Amino acid sequence: MRLSVLIPTYNPDCGRLTQTLAGLKKQTLDTCNWELILIDNNSSNNFQARLDLAWHPSAKIVTENKQGLTYARLRGFNESTGDIIVMVDDDNILNNDYLEQVVSIFNQSPDLGAIGGKSLPWFETEPPAWLHEFHVNLALRDLGDNPILSVWDQKYPDAAPIGAGMGIRREALESYTEKIASGKSKISDRTSISLSSGGDNEIVLEILKLGWQVGYCPQLQLQHIIPAQRMEVAYLARLVRQTNKSWVQLLQSHGINPWRRISHLGVLPRKIKAWFIYKAWQSQPSYIKWQAACGLYEGLAGLPSD
Structure with a gap:
């Protein structure tokens, strides 16, 4: 299976994005088996000039002018060629075997449409003692060391994959991409001025409703960089x-x-x-x-x- 890694970004912090790319550079899956697509969602900070993607033979940067995470992801889906898609945020550092594990899991489980794993914190400064109460809001997750599979049963599964590091089988995306492209989705997602969310969840729901399973796979681990600003009360x-x-x-x-x-x-x-x-x-x-x-x-x- 060929794999596509998508990194949507808007005015990224270049230090964190460099760490994300360094994690991808260390992957045990040979670069000839996966492509890297960075989607610039109409940034204004000229970050592209400071990136080095020469280490990857199939890396490219595309621009999506329509503001919003959903549109950046859709552009990435349309640009990619892999049978498997892995969504990586611009502040995620994947464990070295992450991509190899994704391919292995999908190969072994033909009924799985989407998977995710542990998203562990990398705090840039000391967090307040109470921050653990809001880890889920910061896309941090550790559901233990046992896999959890879910099917559609008229509710949103507690162990559904989150957007950070989500692996998706391309054929399971058909319903979602058609819905977004046709303008039928009413769900707003992150933009330059809004913290609304729901795009990750809508992907999962559309995949489940097509009859696919989704899974929490603890062998998939990444570190999510949490800067001081995201720990502020406001x-x-x-x-x-x-x-x-x-x-x-x-x-x-x-x-x-x-x-x-x-x-x-x-x-x-x-x-x-x-x-x-x-x-x-x-x-x-x-x-x-x-x-x-x-x-x-x-x-x-x-x-x-x-």
Whole structure:
């Protein structure tokens, strides 16, 4: 199986991106068996001039002018030629055997459409003691050392792959790429001005609904670089609020939303009540959790009327 590695990026930190590329350069899978595609999502910081991709015989940079992670990924899917696609963020450092493991897993499991593994933190500065409560929001994950397989059963699986390091069988992507290209998706994802998310989850749901399995495979491990800015309370509060709002929209669009719509008039009273329930004034984690609740209420108020 030939493999394609996609790195979507927008105004990347060149130091972190260089670490990501260094991790790829050390892969045990020979470069003749995989291609490297970096998708520049209309950056303005001229980072391309500082990159060295000469070490890879099948590396290229393409530009996607339409802003947003979803469009950058779609461009990468369309540009790639591999039977397997691995999505790598510009702050991920894959273990040396990551690509080789991906190929092996897909070869051994023909029913798997998408896989992921452990996303372990590489903190650039000392994290606050409470940060572990929000690891999932920072795309950090360790579900143990046993594999977990999931099939479609009218809900989103807890062990579904996350975007960082997700391996995808190309033929399992057909429904998703058609949906995005046709404009039928209502899910917003990261842009230069928004922390909304849902693109990873929509990929997983479309793959599951086609009848494929998805899996958590602990032998797949990467390090996710977490800079100081992403550990700040203001950033985390904004992240969880926008993530929860888009999460409601995602579940609704796939008919698996477990909550009822609320009126816009009911949002403020709920936020005030949640302020006291979470004791948002008491600690930084409490405040962040209150912001998460606010995002949920905003998402429920934005649902269409019956």
